[in-house]
Amino acid sequence: MSINLELTDKKAPISDEIRISTRDLSLYYGDFQALRNITLDILENAITAIIGPSGCGKSTFLRLFNRMNDLITGVRVEGSVELDGVNIYDKDIDVVELRKRVGMVFQKPNPFPMSVFENVAFGPKRHGRKNRMELEDIVEKSLKQAALWDEVEDKLGQSALALSGGQQQRLCIARVLAVEPEVILMDEPCSALDPIATLRIEDLMRSLAENYTIVIVTHNMQQAARASDMSAFFMMEDDRAGILVEYGPTEKLFTNPEDKRTEDYITGRFG
Amino acid sequence: MKTSISPRQISQRMAFTLLIAATAIVVIPVIVIIVQIVVNGAGAITWEFLSQSPMQAGKAGGIFPAIVGTFYLMLGTIIVALPLGILAGIYLSEYARDNWLTRTVNLAIVNLAGVPSIVYGLFGLGVFVLMFHFGMSLLAASLTLACQALAMTVTTSREAILTVPREYREGSLAVGATRWQTIWNVVLPQARPGIITGAVLAMSRAAGETAPILVVGAAFFLPGLPQSPLDQFMALPYHLYTVAAHVPGISKTTIWGVALVLLVVVLSFNVLATIIRLRARKRRYST
Numbered sequence: 001m002s003i004n005l006e007l008t009d010k011k012a013p014i015s016d017e018i019r020i021s022t023r024d025l026s027l028y029y030g031d032f033q034a035l036r037n038i039t040l041d042i043l044e045n046a047i048t049a050i051i052g053p054s055g056c057g058k059s060t061f062l063r064l065f066n067r068m069n070d071l072i073t074g075v076r077v078e079g080s081v082e083l084d085g086v087n088i089y090d091k092d093i094d095v096v097e098l099r100k101r102v103g104m105v106f107q108k109p110n111p112f113p114m115s116v117f118e119n120v121a122f123g124p125k126r127h128g129r130k131n132r133m134e135l136e137d138i139v140e141k142s143l144k145q146a147a148l149w150d151e152v153e154d155k156l157g158q159s160a161l162a163l164s165g166g167q168q169q170r171l172c173i174a175r176v177l178a179v180e181p182e183v184i185l186m187d188e189p190c191s192a193l194d195p196i197a198t199l200r201i202e203d204l205m206r207s208l209a210e211n212y213t214i215v216i217v218t219h220n221m222q223q224a225a226r227a228s229d230m231s232a233f234f235m236m237e238d239d240r241a242g243i244l245v246e247y248g249p250t251e252k253l254f255t256n257p258e259d260k261r262t263e264d265y266i267t268g269r270f271g
Numbered sequence: 272m273k274t275s276i277s278p279r280q281i282s283q284r285m286a287f288t289l290l291i292a293a294t295a296i297v298v299i300p301v302i303v304i305i306v307q308i309v310v311n312g313a314g315a316i317t318w319e320f321l322s323q324s325p326m327q328a329g330k331a332g333g334i335f336p337a338i339v340g341t342f343y344l345m346l347g348t349i350i351v352a353l354p355l356g357i358l359a360g361i362y363l364s365e366y367a368r369d370n371w372l373t374r375t376v377n378l379a380i381v382n383l384a385g386v387p388s389i390v391y392g393l394f395g396l397g398v399f400v401l402m403f404h405f406g407m408s409l410l411a412a413s414l415t416l417a418c419q420a421l422a423m424t425v426t427t428s429r430e431a432i433l434t435v436p437r438e439y440r441e442g443s444l445a446v447g448a449t450r451w452q453t454i455w456n457v458v459l460p461q462a463r464p465g466i467i468t469g470a471v472l473a474m475s476r477a478a479g480e481t482a483p484i485l486v487v488g489a490a491f492f493l494p495g496l497p498q499s500p501l502d503q504f505m506a507l508p509y510h511l512y513t514v515a516a517h518v519p520g521i522s523k524t525t526i527w528g529v530a531l532v533l534l535v536v537v538l539s540f541n542v543l544a545t546i547i548r549l550r551a552r553k554r555r556y557s558t
Contacts, residue, residue, distance in 0.1 A: 172442065
């Protein structure tokens with residue numbers, strides 16, 4: 001399929017620098033093929049939404065970018081994923097260093113059962129930052145970036161589990177920001193949140209997109225249409241392997257899709 | 272509405288009655304044992320009984336060295352069995368691949384719990400007492416009981432580590448923590464209550480064992496407390512066995528008294544384990 005990078009004038013123009021590119025990417029769980037020949041370029045400082053029906057491999061695809069699938073036994077990857085031109089599936093890649101550069105926010109808010117402060121300082125501490133003053137600066141900066149500082153400024157020492165779901169998710173975003181990544185992966189970050197908390201996360205994503213490359217998996221079509229610059233539509237083939245059907249600017253994909261299957265899905269005619 | 276009882280309700284009542292009866296039958300012996308020991312043994316419990324050495328083969332004096340010996344034994348057992356148990360638990364839950372070797376190891380650990388305790392005793396006699404020349408000693412006995420306790424510390428550590436939700440591990444790895452940093456900073460703190468519960472139960476079991484220590488270092492009477500790990504020691508269960516079986520003319524109250532002290536030591540550790548578990552559960556759900 002062709003990748004249409006034509007930009008509509010309704011959204012602010014985005015960079016055409018390629019940050020991540022996948023080439024003929026396939027993934028297998030044992031004998032089962034979960035993803036088939038996916039070739040796609042993620043643009044720098046853009047929000048890229050990955051949409052599609054349940055089970056089409058969206059999350060699996062996202063988890064390729066920080067090699068989170070490595071944790072699952074029996075996973076085999078073919079093809080390449082390049083981050084700034086380097087294949088992250090090469091043998092000599094340091095996965096820990098990769099995950100520092102490519103952070104991830106999960107479906108269910110997963111703050112650690114520690115204080116708000118310790119949650120945000122967790123990453124920097126693991127990377128050897130021990131100076132208390134320095135950590136305080138990092139925590140404040142990250143919480144401000146995640147639009148959470150005003151709400152937790154006076155409860156940094158309290159348990160993160162006492163926060164609301166939406167606050168917990170923004171805390172998890174702050175935890176990722178604290179290690180200064182370049183790319184942020186979000187795996188259905190709002191699926192456990194109410195509509196107001198969801199809108200706050202979307203606002204946050206927009207402001208973060210100025211400095212970060214964001215890839216988000218979402219079930220929510222309005223969310224993809226509202227919050228993303230680029231959209232990729234995935235679906236399953238007959239053998240349940242996920243394929244990329246169409247990829248392009250969100251505006252175009254939602255108003256004038258090229259593929260009949262995309263149109264059927266976004267207009268709700270999908271079986 | 273009819274007031275007569277339908278056959279369905281009758282069978283329901285019969286089932287309930289049966290279940291209650293079965294539960295009662297399980298509980299009654301426990302209550303009877305505890306009541307009997309408390310009623311018969313309470314009379315023996317005096318400050319002298321708890322703080323003095325035995326005299327006249329246990330007929331007079333107290334059981335202080337046996338109490339101390341039992342605590343030493345519990346301590347010695349757990350010092351060996353807990354670190355090994357945690358390390359093996361981490362390996363088995365976090366690192367070991369699912370292959371025939373791991374499955375064999377897991378099977379071996381489960382079977383470790385099923386080995387009769389006297390067999391551990393003979394193993395300890397052969398290996399620690401004779402081969403390593405530790406002699407009949409607190410050290411040999413602790414190591415022997417530690418081997419037995421490993422089944423429990425490894426299993427409970429592994430289970431406690433496995434119950435830590437995957438989300439926490441992923442959250443940690445996703446900010447670039449290494450696997451070991453994830454285990455040390457996120458997984459172990461959350462698994463701690465489960466690990467400690469297993470350790471405390473292992474200690475309470477070590478306190479109650481008689482057969483293994485019989486052959487690796489327990490003595491019926493010693494003039495003083497053990498001064499080093501290589502000394503012999505007295506222990507409550509062995510003392511109880513000896514006064515009950517081999518000291519003619521001893522007062523029944525004294526025997527029950529020893530049993531009561533042993534029971535209190537073992538039960539208090541079990542209660543402690545329960546409290547730790549309940550507190551951890553409460554903390555997990557009250558956010």
